[in-house]
Amino acid sequence: MNRPTPHSGATRGPADHELRDQIVAAATEHFSRYGYEKTTVSDLAKAVGFSKAYIYKFFESKQAIGETICVNCMLQIEAEVRAAVDGGDRPPEKLRRMFKAIVDATLRLLFQDRKLYEIAASAASERWPATIAYEARMQALLQDIIQEGRQTGDFERKTPLDETTAAIYLVIRPYLNPLLLQHSFDYTEQAPARLSGLILRSLSP
Template sequence: MAHTQLLPGQRGPADHAMHERVVEAAHAMFSARGFARTSVAEIAADLDVAPTYLYKFFQSKAAIGEAVCSNILGGIDEALWQVARSQADPDRKVMQLFRTMLKESVGMFFAERKLHDLVAQSLEQNWSSIARHQQQIRAVVAHIVDEGVEKRAFDPELDRDEAVEALFWALYPFAHPRVLEQSIDQDLEARARIIGRFCVRALRGNTAKLVTD
């Protein structure tokens, strides 16, 4: 996925082909060897260019790591938006949001453990890719809440901003790599289902009976 906007530490035109080539090469190397064990020189060698050439596009290895992290999280964001823009009823979308967040996060973070560590590091160091990811989650949630209120599936008297924040933080444990790591041996699917059902009940108020799935 090519970036259309420069992240901190990136240089040159945002749509330059070298940006995408560097990110793709770095993604593969970080996945195989880990972020800490991969150098800019090794990424440059893989692309058959001099390391100094890469610095025309990225200020540091951390900037390359942030671009890779942004792409990883962008895949999760895309999956969440597919839920939000589907034809399902709003209450079903809330339930699916929890299932999708869990599935995508576990898939991204644990199928490729070294990339999981990269995302965890980005959280610990407050990279801007994390802020953008959180912004996208809030936007997805807001889209579903607004649709639910408009269709009278959710309580029309909801405090919209409060509802969005509550859903965001309810989803947070299923998105945070360190929290997932600590609870991976538990029945996270059951937990996501329970919390999703509770959130639907809170959103609907007394408008209808609780969704069962």
């Protein structure tokens, strides 16, 4: 399986600088309390105890800070999804696990804090680079499962691989995107099993 390649957004300075982590931690707490849209870089500077100019040595904008927070959340979701997939014995089970883990992990990490949800919503609606990279990695993971299923004989091989992957991803995507997921709360319990079951029947050789 392909391993995740994090995209940390438009950051500056040493990548492992402890002050960068301090800024991100303070920003996460501040956004949680006051919301992403209502917070300015000046507010974050006061919270961290640095000047606004000093923060700009590490991040070029508030969005860059928000994107770093998004990357942290998405990597947690991705790690959980990959762990679930790796726990499956065969491709059909891996696909079922992928659907369920995506819904469970996204709900837990993006909706446990409604203030931080604002960052995820901004990232999704404005198509931040980190979001695009995250979706690309999840689509690659899906393609790996389908390809493995074709090799084991569990899935049909007539339809072009990229076409099959794209079609199935369109079914999964509403559960990856926080803007779409918020409209599907009534279906999150039964959707993973029903949708994955329908897809698996369509993939039968």
